[in-house]
Amino acid sequence: MPSSLSHLRALCAAIALLFVFAHPAAAQLTFKPTAEAVQEDKLLNALKEGDKITGRVSIPDTMASSLIQPAGRDWRDFQRSTLPIIGGIAILGMLALLAIFLMVRGRIRVDHGFSGTKILRFASFERFTHWLTASCFIVLALSGLNISFGRILIMPLFGAQAFATMSGWAKIAHDYLAFPFMLGLAIMFLIWIKDNIPGKLDWQWLKQGGGILANGKHPPAKRFNAGQKGIFWIVIIGGTLMSVSGWYMLFPYLPGNVTALQFWTVIHAVIAMLFIAAMLAHIYIGSVGMEGAFDAMGTGEVDLNWAKEHHALWVAEEQAKGRAPSKDGTHAVPAE
Amino acid sequence: MARVKFLCDADRCIECNACVTACKNEHEVPWGINRRRVVTINDGKPGERSVSMACMHCTDAPCAAVCPVSCFYTTADGVVLHSKDLCIGCGYCFYACPFGAPQYPKVGNFGSRGKMDKCTYCAGGPEADSSPAEYAKYGANRLAEGKLPICAEMCSTKSLLAGDGAIIAEIYKERVMKRGYGSGMWGWKTAYADSPTG
Numbered sequence: 254m255p256s257s258l259s260h261l262r263a264l265c266a267a268i269a270l271l272f273v274f275a276h277p278a279a280a281q282l283t284f285k286p287t288a289e290a291v292q293e294d295k296l297l298n299a300l301k302e303g304d305k306i307t308g309r310v311s312i313p314d315t316m317a318s319s320l321i322q323p324a325g326r327d328w329r330d331f332q333r334s335t336l337p338i339i340g341g342i343a344i345l346g347m348l349a350l351l352a353i354f355l356m357v358r359g360r361i362r363v364d365h366g367f368s369g370t371k372i373l374r375f376a377s378f379e380r381f382t383h384w385l386t387a388s389c390f391i392v393l394a395l396s397g398l399n400i401s402f403g404r405i406l407i408m409p410l411f412g413a414q415a416f417a418t419m420s421g422w423a424k425i426a427h428d429y430l431a432f433p434f435m436l437g438l439a440i441m442f443l444i445w446i447k448d449n450i451p452g453k454l455d456w457q458w459l460k461q462g463g464g465i466l467a468n469g470k471h472p473p474a475k476r477f478n479a480g481q482k483g484i485f486w487i488v489i490i491g492g493t494l495m496s497v498s499g500w501y502m503l504f505p506y507l508p509g510n511v512t513a514l515q516f517w518t519v520i521h522a523v524i525a526m527l528f529i530a531a532m533l534a535h536i537y538i539g540s541v542g543m544e545g546a547f548d549a550m551g552t553g554e555v556d557l558n559w560a561k562e563h564h565a566l567w568v569a570e571e572q573a574k575g576r577a578p579s580k581d582g583t584h585a586v587p588a589e
Numbered sequence: 590m591a592r593v594k595f596l597c598d599a600d601r602c603i604e605c606n607a608c609v610t611a612c613k614n615e616h617e618v619p620w621g622i623n624r625r626r627v628v629t630i631n632d633g634k635p636g637e638r639s640v641s642m643a644c645m646h647c648t649d650a651p652c653a654a655v656c657p658v659s660c661f662y663t664t665a666d667g668v669v670l671h672s673k674d675l676c677i678g679c680g681y682c683f684y685a686c687p688f689g690a691p692q693y694p695k696v697g698n699f700g701s702r703g704k705m706d707k708c709t710y711c712a713g714g715p716e717a718d719s720s721p722a723e724y725a726k727y728g729a730n731r732l733a734e735g736k737l738p739i740c741a742e743m744c745s746t747k748s749l750l751a752g753d754g755a756i757i758a759e760i761y762k763e764r765v766m767k768r769g770y771g772s773g774m775w776g777w778k779t780a781y782a783d784s785p786t787g
Contacts, residue, residue, distance in 0.1 A: 291637065297778060307628070312623055320628040320689075321687055325684065325688075413658070413659060417660065420658050424678070428698040428699070504701060505702065515684050
């Protein structure tokens, strides 16, 4: 018995000794757990732009693991200084350009006057799609501008309470109308892509400045000229960027990451300003800026002389297919 | 008047999460929202530190600057508060906040954001002090009762300090002098950088 006890004692001593030498305590002796702890200053200095100090949290909310993200202050500066400059230059600048253009060039007339004969330019489904997207766009643009500039421009007029109530409804409209807008965008892409592939004619059209400045000069164009193709692609690319960035804002728990959300909100805001400016030009030329242009999206039928001046090749194609009135102004008789 | 602040002495924080729990209980904070949280940096490595973080009640608060409906206001004590009646749940304050303070119940359109909720420094909201309406929206108004925020008051190691910014900064500096180390006044540079005097 005593001998086995002494064996046990020897074993214990050996194990204890093993702990002394093998345990990382030896390493800890060189590390000062207090003085060499993480320092906020060092972490902040080591941060790259847009980065954040993160750690571990015991609550089941991954977003809460971000401790400090100084980029929030940059985002504030973007909203307060950069965005108003971008938006102001884009939107006010475009309005000023259009006003100057109207004064210098005046309304673009139909050179040969109205013929009284109509040709179908946009079928009812095309017009429906256009106005679905357009009406959503107008509400989205106004409610979006309200988010960015309403506090400065509108709130002083109505007071904080009324403005907040209005903005609350505007936000709901913005959220819900995003979906029909995206639907319209998708349909427009599908039905108009075939007429909007850039070609050689577009280059000629652009070289002649679209005949916009020179009276009575009309470079030939098919269904859509280079300017209209430009608008199409602005809408498709701009609208897609707005949809993708907006999707993350509609479902903010999707990225679950404040840095990603900051990125998408900046994209959303900048593209929105440029998009609105481009659409102002589109609205101008489709209404005040050009005689006879609104009919295309109004009744869907444009005057034959307007069509010949702006889309000579398209008119020829339509006439060849028997879908348009012939040169003498009589309607082609459809085969029974 | 004093300019009140929070200061977390991370060298004292033992990550017990009592501040988180006390806050949730004091204000009956809704499920899924934590006005205060404890983040552990370098978890499991030598020199790890835990920091208790909530709204820092910033100078020139980014949330207030970007709010589209101007629902934020700063009290005479320097506490940043907001009105849930005005809030439209757009999320801008969340993007701008350096400390992840604004949070939202998921009751908005498509289960996104409802009205924002954040730390009030136990100072309620725009409603009458300590009224049931104020309590329902923002929780208890301890400041109106002459008390400091519950999280700091019950911190067992006195890691989390609340009160006049100048005084708690002085307490922290004395601690650092005495013990010879300190991992920093977490968040102060980011929250109060615009006011060199603090």
